[in-house]
Structure formats: structure tokens, C-alpha cells
Amino acid sequence: MERLPLVTLAVGTALGLALGVTGTVAYDASRGDGDETPDSGAAAAPSSGAPTSQAPAERPTSVILLIGDGMDDSMITAARNYSVGAAGRLVLDGLPATGAMTTYGLVPGPGPDFTVDYVSDSAATASGFSTGVKTIDGRISQGPSAAAEAPGEDHETVLETYARSGRLTGNVTTADITDATPAAAAAHVNDRSCQDSTTMAACPAALKSAGGRGSIAEQLLDTGVDVLLGGGQERFDRPxxxxxxxxxxxxxxxxxxxxxxxxxxxxxVDALDGGRLLGLFAPVHLTRKYAPLEARRGGATTDDGRCVEQDRGTQPTLAQMTTTAIDVLDNADGFFLQVEGASVDKAEHERDICGAIGELEDLDLAVQVALEHQSTHPGTLVIVTGDHAHSTQIVMDDRGGIDTATVTTADGDPMTVAYSTTYREAGDSKATHTGTQIRVAAIGPGSERVTGVIDQTELHAIMLGG
Ligand SMILES: [Zn+2]
Incomplete structure (x- = not known):
């Protein structure tokens, strides 16, 4: 079918540069609420070059989407080296369909053409794969607009499409459950900071008293997500x-x-008989597997080079949360489940290599749980990807005077990482996201479309089998 290409820049960057075309992206408002019309069977073909993308896609019965926040190829490689060695393979390395995914976003503007934002945040990127519509930083499953404080148009998410059709849904994260990535699965608001009624300064129009949908927390409950698991005890004590x-x-x-x-x-918990399930296991975010090892000038390491496990008290692991979620959601009509390893990103911001590795190891175990389910439920589509690239780089050594950390890998050899996007502000050092393409991998109905180079907004149609 003919449709305005979502990505005008992608059809020929070289040509665009030669002609001096400005880097703007047409906002395709036709990707509206609940639009399950098949479109990327044809649209994906020119960009992916995958011959199988011409074939009618089989619609998955269920979808399990596993997101490593900030999990790019560099971070996957670092975790692989550390956990199983350079020649080893993580579970997520074994998915049969693998492609690359672009993750860029948009800069606020009058539209309909928006300047490209080459380095996006988790709100814009999660909104992209949840709704199929690119948007601006900070935005939660609303389209772009002229300014951060100006609400955009709400777009239905994959989770909401499942819920609207009476199918079960789940949303699992190691972050506060109202953090950007889980929020984008089932809420709509102009700014990610509007997580509960006490933090609505940036979203006055979203207040229920103003006729809006309310805070992210209220929306997650109003949407009726059947399984909500993560952190956020402090938040849910708020009014x-x-x-x-x-x-x-x-x-x-x-x-x-x-x-x-x-x-x-x-x-x-072995069924939803007792009602929907809300598991809040930490005051804010869940505790990471490993104690921090933060990069610094002159290099940082641990006594033996190995990351140190830390006590996580009574908190479940991501794999345990994923196991329960799948057990209680599994039914003949299908379900949608999003699972996020949130602190790959959060640790990378802190230049904490052990924190990021541990979180990725935990996500890999959750992938194992999902693949075991998929092996006996072939109608389930499992997708494993990130949302945007990040800062971790595997470097030769620390001779450049940069902040580094060194760990001993499963090979028994030293691996040094650096964070070239570090900025210092008020005595604090943080590393920022980067803008490279990231890996996407899949198994199950529709996974044949997860090859070549796709954009993260295409995941929306792939997950809906459209
Ligand atoms: Zn981040």
C-alpha cells in the first residue's frame, strides 16, 4: 500500500546531502490510534532488503518484548566478554533473526517536518516502538509538538491495543514502574517527569482536574495493566x-x-484469580546485581578484577519477575508483556561498568525465561533489543588520561572501558546517551522482519502482526 514514508531521510541520505536537503523528518500522523492496518510489509522492504518481508506476516498470538535500556552493541560485547568470554555467547546472542535498528527522535518544532534529534532519550524511543510514531525527548506516547510543555497527540500503544481487545497485558521493569520506558507502554503525557500527582509541574493539562488523563502512575492503573512489577514503593505511597x-x-x-x-x-502468585498483580519491590529502583565500579582518572578496578555481588534483600530478579508474569498471563487468547532491564542505562550514566554488566546478565536470564516459553508456544513473538545507544566503550588502555575502569573477563584477561561522553556538572560526572544504531533480535511470528536495518518505530507493526 502507498503511504507517506515515515522516514524521508532514510530513503537516501547521500542524495539528501548532495542536494543540501535539511535533516528533517516528516511526521506521519496517519499512524494513528489503534491502527493495525498492515503497512510495513511493503514499507520495510526497501530499507531492510529482506526478501521475506514481502510475504504476508503471520500475526503473533502473544508478544514478549525485552528491552535492555541503553543496551547497544558495545555494552553487549562488554557484558559478553565479562560473563562468558570473547568467544562465548550470551543467551540473547542466540536469537535466529537479528538486525540493526535506528533510534533517532525529533526536535520540538511547529511541524509537520521536524529536525532530527540524533541522540534520543528513553521516553522518545520507548514511545517510538510502543506507538509506531517518532516523537521528542521526554514525551510519553504522544506525538511531537512545538515545545516540551505543549502536549502532543496521544497514540495507542501495543499494550493498549491488546488490552482493548480483552487480552492480558504485563509491564515489568527493574526501575520505578513509572519510569519512562514502562510509562510509554501504557500512559500518555507530554513530560516523563509527571509520574505521580506530586510531580505534575511540567504537565498541567494532564491533571485530571484539568480534564487530562492524570499522572503516569494513575494512568498505569486506569489502563488496567494486568501485571505491573518493578520498583516504586515510595511513589505509590503518594496520594x-x-x-x-x-x-x-x-x-x-x-x-x-x-x-x-x-x-x-x-x-x-500462580494465577490472576485474586485480581490484577501489582508488585513493588523497592522504594525506587531495584538493586543492581553488582556493587558499583565507576570509571575514574587513572583507572578503577576491584581487588581481583571481578565485579562484587551485592545483597538484594527480598527483591526478586528480573528473571523471577518475568517467570511469574508469563505464568499468570499465559492463555489461549494471547498476551503482551514488556520486560525492561532498566539499569543498564542508569549504570552507564554513572560510568559504572559492573552495574551495567550485572543488569545485562540479569536481562539475559529473563531472555532465557522468555525463550523457554516460546519453545513450547511457537505463536509467541519474542523480541530482544535496546532503546538507544549509550556511552560504554571498550578501549585499549587508560593511557589517554580519560576516566576508565578495568575488569577481568571470563577469559581471565583485563578489559578496560571508557566513557567518552562524560560531562562534569556541579562536581558530578555523568555519561550521556549516544546515537548509533543498536541490535534488535527476535524469534517467532514476524521475526523474519527483524533483519537488515529497520527503525524502532517498525516494531509497533511487527508486534501487532500488521
Ligand atoms: Zn538514559
Whole structure:
């Protein structure tokens, strides 16, 4: 079918440069709410070059989308070297269909053509694969607009499409459950900071009292996501906008959620008979597997070069959360489940190589859980990818006077990493995202479309089988 290409720049960057075409991207508003019309069977072919993309796609019964936040090829390589050695393979390395995915976003503007934002944040990128529509930084499943404070158009997410058709849904993360990536699966707001009623300064139009959908936390509960697992105990102790109850009280009394707080309580859940499931296992974000090892001038390392495991108390692992989520969501009509290893990104911002490696190891175990389910449920599409690239680089050594950290890999050899995007502000050192393409891998119906180079917005149609 003919449709305005979502990505005008992608059809010929060299040509565009030769002609002096400005780097703008047409905003395709036709990708509207609940649009399951097949479009990327044809649209994907020119960019991916995959001959199989011409064939009608088989619609997956269920989808499990696993996101390593900030998980790019460099971070995957670093974790592989550390965990299984340079010649070893992670579980996520074994998915049969593998491609590359572009992740750029848009700069606020009057539209309909928007300047390209080559380095996106997790809000824009998660909105991209959740809705099929590119947007601006900070935006949660709304289209772009002239300014961050100006709301864009709401676009239905894959999770919401599943929920609207009466199918079960789940949203699992190691972050606060209202963090950008889980938020974009089932909420719509102009700014990612509007996570509960006490943090709505950037989103006055979203207040329920102003006729809006409310904060991200309220929206997750209103959407009725069947399984919500992650961090955020402190947030859910905060009040609803009208002050009538806390978010947790509202969830359990008005929205039919069963609340669990520990790994043991989670393990006791074997069905949704008792209502929807809300598991909040940490005050904010879940504890990472390894204690921090932050890069610094002159190099940092541990006593033996290996990362040090830290006590995670009663918190479940991402694999445990994924296991329960799949167990209770599994049904003949299918389900949608998003699983995020959030702190690959958060550790990379802190230039913490051990934190990032541990979080990726944990995600890899969750991938194993998903693949075991897929092996007996071939109608399930499993996708493993990141949302944007990040800062970790594997370098030769620390001779450049840059901040580095060195760990001993599974090969028994030293691996040094650096963070070239580090900036220093108020005595703090943070590394920022980068803009390179990232890996996407899949198995199951539609996975044949996850080859060549695709854009992350194409995942929306692939997950819906459109
Ligand atoms: Zn980030």
C-alpha cells in the first residue's frame, strides 16, 4: 500500500546531502490510534532488503518484548566478554533473526517536518516502538509538538491495543514502574517527569482536574495493566490527585490489584484469580546485581578484577519477575508483556561498568525465561533489543588520561572501558546517551522482519502482526 514514508531521510541520505536537503523528518500522523492496518510489509522492504518481508506476516498470538535500556552493541560485547568470554555467547546472542535498528527522535518544532534529534532519550524511543510514531525527548506516547510543555497527540500503544481487545497485558521493569520506558507502554503525557500527582509541574493539562488523563502512575492503573512489577514503593505511597487515597490504596481497593512486596510473595502468585498483580519491590529502583565500579582518572578496578555481588534483600530478579508474569498471563487468547532491564542505562550514566554488566546478565536470564516459553508456544513473538545507544566503550588502555575502569573477563584477561561522553556538572560526572544504531533480535511470528536495518518505530507493526 502507498503511504507517506515515515522516514524521508532514510530513503537516501547521500542524495539528501548532495542536494543540501535539511535533516528533517516528516511526521506521519496517519499512524494513528489503534491502527493495525498492515503497512510495513511493503514499507520495510526497501530499507531492510529482506526478501521475506514481502510475504504476508503471520500475526503473533502473544508478544514478549525485552528491552535492555541503553543496551547497544558495545555494552553487549562488554557484558559478553565479562560473563562468558570473547568467544562465548550470551543467551540473547542466540536469537535466529537479528538486525540493526535506528533510534533517532525529533526536535520540538511547529511541524509537520521536524529536525532530527540524533541522540534520543528513553521516553522518545520507548514511545517510538510502543506507538509506531517518532516523537521528542521526554514525551510519553504522544506525538511531537512545538515545545516540551505543549502536549502532543496521544497514540495507542501495543499494550493498549491488546488490552482493548480483552487480552492480558504485563509491564515489568527493574526501575520505578513509572519510569519512562514502562510509562510509554501504557500512559500518555507530554513530560516523563509527571509520574505521580506530586510531580505534575511540567504537565498541567494532564491533571485530571484539568480534564487530562492524570499522572503516569494513575494512568498505569486506569489502563488496567494486568501485571505491573518493578520498583516504586515510595511513589505509590503518594496520594491521588484528589487526595482521597494513596496510589497503592487506590490500586488495591478501586482497581482490583493484589499487592506483593517481596520475592517470596511473588513466588506464591500462580494465577490472576485474586485480581490484577501489582508488585513493588523497592522504594525506587531495584538493586543492581553488582556493587558499583565507576570509571575514574587513572583507572578503577576491584581487588581481583571481578565485579562484587551485592545483597538484594527480598527483591526478586528480573528473571523471577518475568517467570511469574508469563505464568499468570499465559492463555489461549494471547498476551503482551514488556520486560525492561532498566539499569543498564542508569549504570552507564554513572560510568559504572559492573552495574551495567550485572543488569545485562540479569536481562539475559529473563531472555532465557522468555525463550523457554516460546519453545513450547511457537505463536509467541519474542523480541530482544535496546532503546538507544549509550556511552560504554571498550578501549585499549587508560593511557589517554580519560576516566576508565578495568575488569577481568571470563577469559581471565583485563578489559578496560571508557566513557567518552562524560560531562562534569556541579562536581558530578555523568555519561550521556549516544546515537548509533543498536541490535534488535527476535524469534517467532514476524521475526523474519527483524533483519537488515529497520527503525524502532517498525516494531509497533511487527508486534501487532500488521
Ligand atoms: Zn538514559
Amino acid at each position: 491521588l490527585e484528589d487526595g482521597s487515597a494513596s496510589l497503592l490504596e487506590h490500586a488495591t481497593t478501586d482497581r482490583g490489584y493484589r499487592s506483593v512486596r517481596t520475592a517470596d510473595e511473588l513466588a506464591d
